[in-house]
Amino acid sequence: MRREAFSKARGEGAGFKVYGRGSFRRRRRTVGAVLLALVLAGVLVAALGFSRGDEGIRRGVEIGGVDVGGMSKAEARQALEAGASQSLAQISFVNGSGGDAPDGGKVSAQSLGIALDDRKSVEKAYDVGRDGNFVERSVAAVRGSSTGVSIPAAVSYDRQAAEEIVSGFAGEVDQQPENASYEASGSGDLEVVDGEPGSELDVQKTLGNLDESLPKLDGEIPLATKSVQPEKSAENLQSMAPTKKLGEFETDYRYSDSEARKQNLRMSSGAVDGTVLEPGEVFSMNEHIAGLDYKKAKVFADGGETSALGGGLCQVTSTVYMAAQYAGLEIVERTPHYTTLPYIRPGFDATVWFGGQGIPELDMKFKNTTDSNVLIREYVTEKGILKAEIWGQPNGKEVTMRSEQDFKDTDRGIKWSTYKTVKKDGEVIREGLLHEDLYSYPPPEASDEGYNDVRVGGW
Known part of the structure; x- marks a missing residue:
């Protein structure tokens, strides 16, 4: 009964012809042979079309x-x-x-x-379509007839x-x-x-x-x-970031009502503000403030007063110089003025001169002697104060400074001595005389010759 049921399920006795597995394989081989023949015929047709004009370059070829x-x-x-x-x-x-x-x-x-x-x-x-065996030429023929050969x-x-x-x-x-x-x-x-x-x-x-x-x-x-890539990455700056104010100093510019001088103060302090010094790097004041479009304002020359382009630059210089002193940084170059000044204590001043008129350049420089980056901030406030700050990572240093007048007479001038004490982690590592400065006395009359007189005074 099972055999009869199976036969009926396959269609036997119902008018269907039944093929075995061998018959299907023979049919697949037959179909494959036909398809291959068609492909070869197509290749031959393409080759014939590609090779038309046998004396010339095959069609579909470009250079x-x-x-x-x-x-x-x-x-x-x-x-x-x-x-x-x-x-x-x-x-x-x-x-x-x-x-x-x-x-x-x-x-x-x-x-x-x-x-x-x-x-x-x-x-x-x-040579396209001519070189190679039959298969290679046929492939070239198909390419030339369809997509072309380049x-x-x-x-x-x-x-x-x-x-x-x-x-x-x-x-x-x-x-x-x-x-x-x-x-x-x-x-x-x-x-x-x-x-x-x-x-x-x-x-x-x-x-x-x-x-x-x-x-x-x-x-x-x-x-x-x-x-x-940048030389200074954010990761590097973060690890070396200034996090503490190491030193600061301020001077008063309200003694002068010159708007030109105030503009010069803002311009030159802005050129300094934001400067970052890497460990071992030296800051040069002249490199930052030279070449700007300064106004003509009051300067102190040969102990007197006159007007010249850049009036106010020495106040900016002296202020950041003292901030660097209080930060415990190494002062590389500093020149005092010829005369005492109204905005800073004698011995605490520093002058600059860009050079010229037969006069050598005078600069103010200091070195970052810490193990981290230091940031220089300098700016003017609306209340008439010029402020300078040195930021870095804590270095354990504490600095105190003082200056004293040694003598004052018409023949020898005015002498001031400046003293500096440096403590590190509470222990004194330096104490004593820092430098001696001799200022003119009495101050000469103010001159109108401008730059010619700035040579020993500064801005």
Whole structure:
């Protein structure tokens, strides 16, 4: 009964023809053979179409984008030369990184020593569909009839000349990275601002792009660049961040009602404010305040008063000089004024002079002798006070300073001695005389000759 039921289920006795497994395999082989025959027939048809015009270049062949299919060798060379002379007459080195990066520039093919070997290029094109065995020729035939066959043009250039030309674009292309920096918030707290990577021209990769583009008769060459990381990272600044005020000093500028002097104070202190010194780095006052558009204001020259461009610079200098003293930093260079000043105690002053008029430069310099970065803050307040602060990491130093007048007479002038005591972790590591300064007495009459008198006084 089971056998009969199974037979009925397969359709036996119901008019159906039943095939075994062997029959299905034979049918699959037959279908496969037919499909293979069709494919081969298609290849042969394509090959026949591709090979029409047997004396010329196969149809569907191009050289560097120039269609030379069906042409004779002479015709192909002529077409290739025309295409190359149009595409490669001028080579443009363009932005290859996107964004706002600039282009490099344009140069002539002659300056790069570009040369097209049209004969060699055409011979390669002519060989398409002729070289190789039957299968290789058939594959080339199918490609030529469907998508086409592209042959790179045989193009050479002067590598040394190209390298020099590409290197010359660095000034236009290179973008300097921005170091991480400190920024003071409204409350006076310091925050680390991330830097930005820059980029610089990669000459060898750009020449590689030239190698790829010229055989395609492409006259636009992407400029390759590589990323340049900032020297100062946010992580580095964070670990070296100034967290404590090491020293401060302030002077009063309300004695002067000169608006020009106040502008000079704001301008020069602003040039100093925010300066970061790494361990071992030396701060130069002149490097920061020289070359600004100062106003003509009161200066102290030869012990008297006059007007000159930059009036107020010495007050800015003296104020930050004393902040550096109280921070326990090393003073590298300091020159006193010729006369005593109304805004600072004698012995605490420092003058600057940019040089000229036969007078050597006078600078004020100090060195970061700590193991962390230090930040210099200097600014004017609306209440008439100029403030300077030195920030760093705690160094355990405590500094006290004092100055005393030794004598004052018309023949010898006025002598002041300045003393400094430095404690580290409560222990005195330095104590005693710091320097002696001799100021003029009596002060001479004010002069109107300006710069000529500033030589011994300062701003």
